[in-house]
Amino acid sequence: MTMRWMRAGLVAAAVLVLTSCIPLPRIGGAPPAPIADRDINMRGNCVQTEEDGFHENAQVVVNNNTVQSLSWRIAVGKRGTCSFDYAEFRQTQRKPHIEMRARDGSSCKLLMWQEPRRVTLAHVGCERRCTPGIYEEAWPVMFEPNTGACVRR
Template structure:
């Protein structure tokens, strides 16, 4: 019976239809979008007598004191604690030397460990951040050690929400 159906006029086997069907153009390859690099940090004169002490809802805690006059760091003591007693990180100005004033402030560890502290200001806050400072933290917590941010007007902890 199948042979009879295939022999009917106007009936074409499925394989034949597939051969005759117009082919769709190939799908365009996905474009790789490379994110634009962040804009350069604008050079600003930083004046700050900062003190930030707070505990977040998740238990992360920080306490930082920093004094900067005309982009010269005069005092710095910063400690942060990761929740559930997992550990802490500590930074003190006596262990660093300032190597850059603009466009952002940069301090490097005197022990040649590669640890850097950076301070910069945007319109809403002054940020104190670290890079390559695993040796100043309890092992295993460095990835959770975030920067501290100050309100440039009050010197207190900046609101990050």
């Protein structure tokens, strides 16, 4: 199983939690905030290439759940790319998760949320920002919340 498929499973689980706003289970101490209620403050810089040629290059600055800059490029091997730039989006939501909508009126949205060990940046409905035929393989990017680096697998 490739890392992209494992990542897809994690993202699918997180999206389910986000859409239902169910808090994480309590494991001693104070209960954690639901995933969607976590504030994001991060300078993210993730550049990595997987064994199968999947490449991501993502930089994002978020202060108090407000996106200040964003540049994200995804390459699916040598078959094509997807591209997302801050100037092409407007932030429409800060909580319970960050949401940015494309300024061109398309259905393209960028979503960002924080879990205890990762901040996920995902796209929804953004096929037009990708080379035809690769969108289903263009997975989200995940950052370490404390350092902003790529989540290590």
